[in-house]
Amino acid sequence: MNVETSKYNEALDRYNKKIADASVEDMVLNMGPQHPSTHGVLRLELITDGEIVKEVIPHIGYLHRCFEKHAESLTYQQTIPFTDRLDYLASMNNSHAWVMGVEKMLGIDKDIPKRIEYIRVLVCELNRIASHLIAIGTYGIDIGAFTPFLWCFRDREHIMGMLEWASGSRMLYNYIWVGGLFYDLPVGFEERCREFVDYFKPKMVELNQLLTDNQIFISRTANVGVLPMDVAINCGCSGPVLRGSGLKYDLRRIDNYSAYPELEFDIPVGKGLMGTVGDCWDRYKVRVDEIQESIKIVEQCLDRLQKELKRTPEFDPRAKLPRKLTPKIQDYYARCEGTKGELGFYFIHNNERSEIPFRSKVRGPSFNNLSVLPELGKGVMIADLIAIIGSLDFVLGEVDR
Amino acid sequence: MSFDDIKLLLTQKFGETVITGEERIGMQPALLINPDHIVEVCMELRNNPKTYFDFLSCLTGVDYGEEACRFGVVYHLSSIPYHLQLTLKISKENDRSEDNLPSFPSITSVYRTADWHEREAYDLVGIFFEGHPDLRRILLPDDWEGFPLRKDYKAAEYYKGIKVD
Numbered sequence: 001m002n003v004e005t006s007k008y009n010e011a012l013d014r015y016n017k018k019i020a021d022a023s024v025e026d027m028v029l030n031m032g033p034q035h036p037s038t039h040g041v042l043r044l045e046l047i048t049d050g051e052i053v054k055e056v057i058p059h060i061g062y063l064h065r066c067f068e069k070h071a072e073s074l075t076y077q078q079t080i081p082f083t084d085r086l087d088y089l090a091s092m093n094n095s096h097a098w099v100m101g102v103e104k105m106l107g108i109d110k111d112i113p114k115r116i117e118y119i120r121v122l123v124c125e126l127n128r129i130a131s132h133l134i135a136i137g138t139y140g141i142d143i144g145a146f147t148p149f150l151w152c153f154r155d156r157e158h159i160m161g162m163l164e165w166a167s168g169s170r171m172l173y174n175y176i177w178v179g180g181l182f183y184d185l186p187v188g189f190e191e192r193c194r195e196f197v198d199y200f201k202p203k204m205v206e207l208n209q210l211l212t213d214n215q216i217f218i219s220r221t222a223n224v225g226v227l228p229m230d231v232a233i234n235c236g237c238s239g240p241v242l243r244g245s246g247l248k249y250d251l252r253r254i255d256n257y258s259a260y261p262e263l264e265f266d267i268p269v270g271k272g273l274m275g276t277v278g279d280c281w282d283r284y285k286v287r288v289d290e291i292q293e294s295i296k297i298v299e300q301c302l303d304r305l306q307k308e309l310k311r312t313p314e315f316d317p318r319a320k321l322p323r324k325l326t327p328k329i330q331d332y333y334a335r336c337e338g339t340k341g342e343l344g345f346y347f348i349h350n351n352e353r354s355e356i357p358f359r360s361k362v363r364g365p366s367f368n369n370l371s372v373l374p375e376l377g378k379g380v381m382i383a384d385l386i387a388i389i390g391s392l393d394f395v396l397g398e399v400d401r
Numbered sequence: 402m403s404f405d406d407i408k409l410l411l412t413q414k415f416g417e418t419v420i421t422g423e424e425r426i427g428m429q430p431a432l433l434i435n436p437d438h439i440v441e442v443c444m445e446l447r448n449n450p451k452t453y454f455d456f457l458s459c460l461t462g463v464d465y466g467e468e469a470c471r472f473g474v475v476y477h478l479s480s481i482p483y484h485l486q487l488t489l490k491i492s493k494e495n496d497r498s499e500d501n502l503p504s505f506p507s508i509t510s511v512y513r514t515a516d517w518h519e520r521e522a523y524d525l526v527g528i529f530f531e532g533h534p535d536l537r538r539i540l541l542p543d544d545w546e547g548f549p550l551r552k553d554y555k556a557a558e559y560y561k562g563i564k565v566d
Contacts, residue, residue, distance in 0.1 A: 011536045012543055015537060060540065068525070069550060072550075104428070233456055235513045236512070236514030330428070331475070332429060333458070367517065371517040
């Protein structure tokens, strides 16, 4: 190997030496990729001194499925099922972001009928509730509370059932298409959804009594893993992680896309009620509050869908589907608020007759939220590290793409 | 603050040579920056009270095709206080050989988000970032050969002696 190429291996050599040195002086502990509390196939290498974590080195890529390479050879429409598999707990939000980006490039984003916009927002918010329920439930299990996990999965199952009814699939929906939807909502969906909302509201009160105000849970999470706001911004955190640090920043309000400007909802932020602003409890609480806000949005969508935007026999959600998805030559960065934070797609389109992007890049919110872990994990106890990992709520499908 | 104001602000601060051009096709105009000055430009945009581009949304490594022999990095900055967005682009010609990767300055000193994004660009597109604290592969194994998102990438027939079907 000549001198030039060894420059590229410098960092790897440095890393190998660090691990070799640490195994002599401290202990190197391997956590994952099959450890249940790493929420998927995340591997953490911990350099520990007794119970104290000196350094966290995350290793990702165990779930790398070459999304960006695939997207270079598939058309915009064909890539939608692939976007579902990024953050597989919130597939609707992913395809919504992708579809909005493509519609914006085609210049048809203003022609989408109101009913379609509202259905999109409705299913996205239902999916957001489902995703946050998993985040809360598995967080409980990380801390040692088993019951909330079962309760959350029981309630999530109702959402899965409804979305399966609408799209035909339980998790990976392929429901939102460029210019429209796969199908209209099934007859009776709105009523069933309303039943679910009425059933779900008291369940959230119960869940709060069981977990949120639980003294054991608070002592495990309050004042643990404090993420100051400036660090959160500089590290590119977004979504509940950034809002947990006290910044009121939600792209649904900033960008005002889709039907969100017509809907009433608040943006919950971390207030440090149980400890310091930006600790694990705050991040958890933001998700609980966001579920309440999402319920509000769902109810407003249902009001509209049952009154002025009622279904009509001649309504066809595929009527506006463009025949050819050929945008003009341009670069476009589309972003929207996914369940985990700012979900962005960057398209480079350089051929007017082609339906395939020259390059597309995903900005996964989990990827950026996870990159703050080495910062947060310095000098904490191993048990607290588990609490920190859970509070970041990442999905490895999106980290590894 | 509009796109032209930002351009004016940068030329007043650093002179004419820093901005090499601009792209105005499409909805999001982009500034083409001289690669040697990207760190100063980002630092200025982040710290200037008129812009406060404090959030790096996205960093993309791009291979502009086999004929172009050009590699670039695209930065999407956004300003949380002013709700602004800005695209910066830098690019360089390169002969695509394995021993001579295109090399750009790293902006990890300005935005810590760039750390993993630059590792990903190195891993998949093969762009080297000068001054990056830990430029290892991130998504692929450490012993992977080649850079898959390059346009001339050929999938290997064998991986460690095992035939890939």
